[in-house]
Amino acid sequence: xxxxxxxxxxxxxxxxxxxxxxxxxxxxxxxxxxxxxxxxxxxxxxxx
Amino acid sequence: xxxxxxxxxxxxxxxxxxxxxxxxxxxxxxxxxxxxxxxxxxxxxxxxxxxxxxxxxxxxxxxxxxxxxxxxxxxxxxxxxxxxxxxxxxxxxxxxxxxxxxxxxxxxxxxxxxxxxxxxxxxxxxxxxxxxxxxxxxxxxxxxxxxxxxxxxxxxxxxxxxxxxxxxxxxxxxxxxxxxxxxxxxxxxxxxxxxxxxxxxxxxxxxxxxxxxxxxxxxxxxxxxxxxxxxxxxxxxxxxxxxxxxxxxxxxxxxxxxxxxxxxxxxxxxxxxxxxxxxxxxxxxxxxxxxxxxxxxxxxxxxxxxxxxxxxxxxxxxxxxxxxxxxxxxxxxxxxxxxxxxxxxxxxxxxxxxxxxxxxxxxxxxxxxxxxxxxxxxxxxxxxxxxxxxxxxxxxxxxxxxxxxxxxxxxxxxxxxxxxxxxxxxxxxxxxxxxxxxxxxxxxxxxxxxxxxxxxxxxxxxxxxxxxxxxxxx
Numbered sequence: 347x348x349x350x351x352x353x354x355x356x357x358x359x360x361x362x363x364x365x366x367x368x369x370x371x372x373x374x375x376x377x378x379x380x381x382x383x384x385x386x387x388x389x390x391x392x393x394x
Numbered sequence: 395x396x397x398x399x400x401x402x403x404x405x406x407x408x409x410x411x412x413x414x415x416x417x418x419x420x421x422x423x424x425x426x427x428x429x430x431x432x433x434x435x436x437x438x439x440x441x442x443x444x445x446x447x448x449x450x451x452x453x454x455x456x457x458x459x460x461x462x463x464x465x466x467x468x469x470x471x472x473x474x475x476x477x478x479x480x481x482x483x484x485x486x487x488x489x490x491x492x493x494x495x496x497x498x499x500x501x502x503x504x505x506x507x508x509x510x511x512x513x514x515x516x517x518x519x520x521x522x523x524x525x526x527x528x529x530x531x532x533x534x535x536x537x538x539x540x541x542x543x544x545x546x547x548x549x550x551x552x553x554x555x556x557x558x559x560x561x562x563x564x565x566x567x568x569x570x571x572x573x574x575x576x577x578x579x580x581x582x583x584x585x586x587x588x589x590x591x592x593x594x595x596x597x598x599x600x601x602x603x604x605x606x607x608x609x610x611x612x613x614x615x616x617x618x619x620x621x622x623x624x625x626x627x628x629x630x631x632x633x634x635x636x637x638x639x640x641x642x643x644x645x646x647x648x649x650x651x652x653x654x655x656x657x658x659x660x661x662x663x664x665x666x667x668x669x670x671x672x673x674x675x676x677x678x679x680x681x682x683x684x685x686x687x688x689x690x691x692x693x694x695x696x697x698x699x700x701x702x703x704x705x706x707x708x709x710x711x712x713x714x715x716x717x718x719x720x721x722x723x724x725x726x727x728x729x730x731x732x733x734x735x736x737x738x739x740x741x742x743x744x745x746x747x748x749x750x751x752x753x754x755x756x757x758x759x760x761x762x763x764x765x766x767x768x769x770x771x772x773x774x775x776x777x778x779x780x781x782x783x784x785x786x787x788x789x790x791x792x793x794x795x796x797x798x799x800x801x802x803x804x805x806x807x808x809x810x811x812x813x814x815x816x817x818x819x820x821x822x823x824x825x826x827x828x829x830x831x832x833x834x835x836x837x838x839x840x841x842x843x844x845x846x847x848x849x850x851x852x853x854x855x856x857x858x859x860x861x862x863x864x865x866x867x868x
Contacts, residue, residue: 354806354836373832380834381805 354380362387399425401735402524402538404516404680406430407441408448409712409724410544411500416732417542418507425536426509427516427526432497433490433570437513439500440493441546442713443721446566449496451586453489454569454593455752462596462754470791480597482573489569512536518543520684522707540707540735543687543695544728545680547673547713552581555642555669561649562642565590568668575599579651579664581639583610585751587670588626592753595631602662604637604653606671613749615763615812617778617798622757622814625794629754642667675714690716700740701731709735723747746829750819755795758822761810761829764800773803777835777859781815783866784854785846792816797855799825799835806834806859811852821852835859 349366351359355378359366362383369386371378401417403410406428414426430445432438438445457480464478504511514526514534523537549564551557557564568590574597580587583605595601610633611619626633637660639653649667653660675694681687686705688696695710697703703710709731712724723742730740751757767774777799781787795815801808811825828838838856843849854863861868 352831352833352837353840354834357836357840374830377831379807379832380836381807381832384805 350375350377352377352379355383358383358387396523396535396537397425398537398539399423399510400538401425401540401542401732402427402516402522402536403542403544404428404518404524405441405544405546405712405714406439406500406511407544407546407712407724408443408721409546409728410441410542411439411504411728412725413542413544413711413728413732414509415503415507416729417735418509420732420736420738422540422732422736424509425512425538426504427512427514427524427536429513429515429529431529432494434494437511438493438497439504439511440497444496444500445493446569448721450489450493450569451565451589451593452752453492454485455589457485457488458593458596459754467791480574482571482597486570486572515679517679517682518685518687518708519682520686525682538707540709542728542731543680543703543708543710543714544712544724545676545695545714547719548676549669550672550674552639552642552669552671555581555639555667557669558644561644561647561665562667562669564669568594568666568670571666575664575666577648577664577666578602579604579649579662579667580670581651581667582670582672583607583633583635584670584672587668588631588751588753590668590670591631592629595629600632601630602632602634602664604639604651604662605633605635606638608636610635611751611757614757614759615798615810616765618757618759618796618812618814621795622751622753622755625755625814626753673713673719677714680714700734701727701742702734717744718747718749720747720749743830746826748822748826750822752819755792755815756818757814758818759810759812760822760826761808762800763810763812764798767800767809772809774800774809775803775806775835775859776800777855777857777863779851779854779858779863779866781848781851784848784851786848786850787816789846790816797821797851799838799852799855799859801835801859806836808833808835808838811855813851815848815851817848821849824849824852 373379400422401424403414403426417424514528578599580591580603591601637653642651651662711727713719726742733740748760780796782793798812800810835856843853857863
């Protein structure tokens with residue numbers, strides 16, 4: 347199912363090709379909020 | 395031999411009765427002690443809110459609004475009436491019936507949840523024992539594994555202006571005038587002063603509100619306060635800022651009020667004077683010697699973020715502790731404490747408590763004001779939308795006011811929402827939910843709002859944060 351996304355988080359993730367499953371949510375009950383996706387985009391991907 | 399309970403609540407206002415019901419729901423043997431006596435001379439549950447606060451003031455605000463509309467508001471609709479008249483006795487009687495219905499309702503809820511109601515004044519002793527004194531002077535005692543202090547608040551009396559129940563009154567007195575006073579003076583332009591001033595103004599009283607502060611509604615967002623002030627001025631509510639009252643004397647069936655403003659000493663003569671300068675924690679006599687419970691310099695019970703006093707098993711909630719004196723704040727604290735006692739996680743987010751003033755137009759807000767954000771150096775964006783551009787508001791003939799949304803400039807998280815306008819008391823709920831979910835202005839902007847409704851003003855204000863409101867230039 348993937349994480350629960352807020353409407354704005356959904357938009358940012360879709361537009362910028364961010365996989366919501368890779369974002370850790372800080373909203374209520376772990377919900378991914380807009381700023382979580384923005385933060386995930388600004389941070390370099392962790393080394394594998 | 396004293397009766398023992400798992401939880402003993404002192405006070406049956408919105409903080410206390412809700413705490414008692416929640417504790418009972420969680421299987422705790424609960425008692426709730428209260429000493430309020432209703433207009434019929436019998437014990438009445440519900441505290442200030444139900445008996446002399448929230449509910450009765452809303453009853454009179456509604457009646458007076460209906461009358462005001464009949465006299466002034468219906469001509470545009472093509473509705474006319476012959477000689478509209480108001481019978482104040484009937485209006486107040488209706489209010490009393492509503493109060494009785496709700497206080498009786500709490501008694502039924504107590505029965506249904508097996509909460510033991512004890513009538514009398516409760517005083518906490520050391521060792522979690524409570525001595526209950528009834529009006530006839532007899533005493534009894536109960537003990538509790540846990541004690542919840544929910545003693546509430548009382549109106550502040552100004553020196554030399556003691557409440558006499560007839561000429562100089564508090565909120566309770568101003569809810570029970572048997573006729574419309576020709577001239578009503580109000581000291582304090584806060585929630586109580588503005589709401590009760592509005593009631594009697596609509597029924598024909600000449601109302602003068604004296605406020606010691608130089609700014610109007612200092613706790614509200616400045617733009618919202620400015621719009622509200624303009625509307626109250628149009629209604630003829632005379633609000634005098636920077637007016638410091640020095641004395642009030644009853645002379646020849648009138649009250650002579652002396653105050654000083656920037657032009658010097660002034661005199662105001664009124665038929666009734668409502669003193670509504672604030673409320674203080676009702677902790678007088680609440681604590682016997684040696685309980686270990688601390689009071690602060692304003693007489694409030696000292697508690698931590700979980701409403702815990704630091705004395706084993708003793709908690710305090712509502713108006714008698716820090717934080718805004720609002721019924722819903724007290725109730726949420728009551729629920730949180732009952733849950734903590736039952737071993738569940740309980741928490742109240744003091745950052746998302748909505749405020750409402752039920753004037754016309756209504757005023758409501760949640761979160762930070764623009765000034766608070768500026769002072770804290772937090773970058774923000776603002777979105778506003780006027781009710782004059784909302785179809786539903788125009789159809790209702792209630793176009794004054796706007797919604798103003800503040801969101802973080804970088805993260806877009808909603809930091810505060812401020813409104814003045816029709817039924818904004820209901821519109822604010824959506825914003826509280828959004829903030830509790832750490833929502834962004836874009837979240838509200840991307841949610842479908844029904845058309846035509848007043849809630850579209852919230853939607854458009856959210857769109858306006860990103861300068862893309864549809865029904866106004868951005």
